[in-house]
Amino acid sequence: MKNRIKEFRAKYDLTQEELANKVSIRRETIVFLEKGKYNPSLKLAHNIATVLKTTIDELFIFDDE
Amino acid sequence: MKLRKDKDILRFLGIGLVVVLLGATMLIFQTHSKAVSFLGGGLILGGLIMFVMALYAATKPKTDLIVDERVVRINEKAGYNAGWIVLLSVTVLFWADKIWALNIELEGMYWTTLFVGTYSWLLLRWYYNKRSEI
Secondary structure (H helix, E strand, O other): OEEOHHHHHHHOOOOHHHHHHHOOOOHHHHHHHHOOOOOOOHHHHHHHHHHOOOOHHHHEEOOOO | OOOOOOHHHHHHHHHHHHHHHHHHHHHHHOOOOHHHHHHHHHHHHHHHHHHHHHHHHHHOOHHHHOOOHHHHHHHHHHHHHHHHHHHHHHHHHHHHHHHHOOOOOHHHHHHHHHHHHHHHHHHHHHHHHHHOOO
């Protein structure tokens, strides 16, 4: 699953560490999320979307795979 | 190498040190009882492990130690598969004992189980963390 976390993070000038702190997860998890190598739970996706002032639909690109 | 010196790290280091000192005291003042000497040795070992763990944690940023949902998933998956590996190894040992009459004693069995379980869990955790897709 692709996502636009990196793009939104840059928009709000947040580092991976800052975003990780805001949603109480490891920076490593943000790295894997941005690479599209980890699918977050609905709760985490919601938390990230809230911090980045957007919606889950905007942030995550659901493809058929 | 930069070490964190926050309250949690210092507390853990302190407890480790106290445990080591307690173990050393038991060893120094107790010369007759083997059980107390064994306990003292165990406390020293435990305290040293705590000390090393605290030092290791001090080298990592605080956010690298959070147990988030990804870590929970990795632990669960590694634990599940380690459980199957333990079951498989016990089954293999059981049948090998039956077929070739190896005379495996219960003590040997539980050391094997502990060894296989612990190391397979640690290895699988490392593997799933590297592989990233959980």
